[in-house]
Amino acid sequence: MAHIFGVGGIPETVGDAGSLHEFGDVSSMAAALDQFMQSPAAARNLGEKARARAQSKFTAEQIVPRYEAIYRRVLD
Numbered sequence: 001m002a003h004i005f006g007v008g009g010i011p012e013t014v015g016d017a018g019s020l021h022e023f024g025d026v027s028s029m030a031a032a033l034d035q036f037m038q039s040p041a042a043a044r045n046l047g048e049k050a051r052a053r054a055q056s057k058f059t060a061e062q063i064v065p066r067y068e069a070i071y072r073r074v075l076d
Helices: 011-017 026-038 040-057 060-075
Strands: none
Touching: 011 040, 026 040
């Protein structure tokens, strides 16, 4: 299983482009890093998948209207 390194975060953001690690779970993060060191191609593929996910779901054109809708609901 591929992992995105970091602590916490929003699972919906990561999706299937990786996984998050619990705070303080150093052994899990180290194991994931070891996987990438053993397979640079897997690391590169995950990076490409994460980039594609960000470009398809989190552009300003997609996010700004969502925030505007929230602000409008709050202000109404």
